[in-house]
Amino acid sequence: MAHEVVNRIEELGPELAALAEENEALGKLSNKTVDLMRSAGVIRLLQPVEYGGFAAHPRDFAESVMALAQRDGAAGWVAGVVGVHPWELAQMDPRVSQEIWGENPDTWVASPYMPNGVADPVEGGYTLSGRWPFSSGSDHCDWNFLGALAGNGKGKPAQPPAVLHVVVPRSDAPIQEDTWDVIGLSGTGSKDVVVDNAFIPAHRVVDQTEIQTGVAAARAGRTETLYKLPFTSMFPLGITSAVIGICEGALALHMSQQRDRVAVTGVQVKDDPYVLYAAGEAAAEIQASRVHLIDGISRLYEKVEAGGEVTVEDRSVVRRNQVRAAWRAVSALDEIFARSGGNAPRRSNPLQRYWRDAHVGLSHMIHVPGVAYHANSLATMGLDLAAPMVGLT
Incomplete structure (x- = not known):
C-alpha cells in the first residue's frame, strides 16, 4: 500500500510536470513547485514525529522521490537530497531540531557533505570557513549541512583527519549566485555557498563516524529502526x-x-x-x-x-x-x-x-x-x- 505522501505526489503529478520547464529556465525550483512539495510532505518523510514528520520506512521515502522525479527530475533530486537531512538531524543534539523545526516543521536544510572547509575548535564550539559547491535546493533552505575537516586549533586540518558534519544557518552561508550553469538538473539550483569564519556552537556539530556507526543515534536516545x-x-x-x-x-x-x-x-x-x-x-x-x-x-x-x-x-x-x-x-x-x-x-x-x-x-x-x-x-x-x-x- 502506497504511503499517503506518494499518493499526494501522484495526485499533484500533472501540476508538477507542467512546472518542470520553468524550473529548468529559472535554474532553481519555482516557488510553486516548492509549495506543492511542501503540501505533499515529501521532505518530512524521514523527519521525527515530534517535529511534524512521518518517521516513515525508507522504502516510502524512495518511492516518493521516484514519483516526484517521474514528473520533474530537478524536483525529485532536491527531494532526494534535502529529504535525507531530517533523518540525520534526528540523531543530533535535540537543540538543533528545536532551532530548525521549533516554529516551522517545513523548514528545509540543504547540504553538501564534502569536507571543503575546516572547523577549528574554540571555546564553546568551532569557527568554520570554506566554500562548498553543489548545494541542491539551497534557494529554498534556511540551513545547511556542511562537511568539514576537524581543525588543529590553528586553522589547519588535524591529523589524523576527521570529518565533521556542521549545521549552519543560511545567514552564515550565503549563496553564490551564477555558480550553477549546467546541461542537466538545472532546476536543482545546486549553487555554491561560502562560510567565512562563522562561529558554530558545539551542539550543531557531529562526527561523521558517529552517524555512520550509530553512536549519535544511541546518544540521542533514538530507538526507532529508521535512525539506526x-x-x-x-x-x-x-x-x-x-x-x-x-x-x-x-x-x-x-x-x-x-x-x-x-x-x-x-x-x-x-x-x-x-x-x-x-x-x-x-x-x-x-x-x-x-x-x-x-x-x-x-x-x-x-x-x-x-x-x-x-x-x-x-x-x-x-x-x-x-x-x-x-x-x-x-x-x-x-x-x-x-x-x-x-x-x-x-x-x-x-x-x-x-x-x-x-x-x-x-x-x-x-x-x-x-x-x-x-x-x-x-x-x-x-x-x-x-x-x-x-x-x-
Missing part, C-alpha cells in the same frame, strides 16, 4: 531514487510518443519489432533497478528491526546494488532515447530533458562504481577494507 540505519546506505538512497524516477518518467513519455509515431520509412512504430523489443527490455531494466534499490534498504531495515547488526559486508552489498541500479536504469534510458526518433532531441520535447537530467544525476560521486564494487568484493571474501573505503561503504 547506516549513513552510507541512507544518503545514496535519495539520490539514486531520483535517477531511477527520472528514467521511469522518460520511459513513460517515450511509450506515449511512440504509440502513434510513424518512422521515415512509413512504418508505424507499433509495428516495428525492433523498437518495441528495445522498449520492453528497457522497461524491465528500469523496473529491476527500482526493485533492487528498494530491496537493499528494506533488507537492512528488517535486519535492524529484528535486533541484528549491520555488517560492513551488508553495507557493501547495498552500496554495490545501489550503484548498479543507477547505471542499469540510465543505460536502459539510452537505448530508448536512441530509438525515439529525430524529434526527441528538440528543446520542445521533454524527453531530452529527462535524458540530460539522468546523465547529470549519474555523474554524482555516489554513483562512481569503482570503490563500491571493489569494497564489496573484498568484504565478500572476508578481507579487511582500508579506512577510507569503509567510510564510503
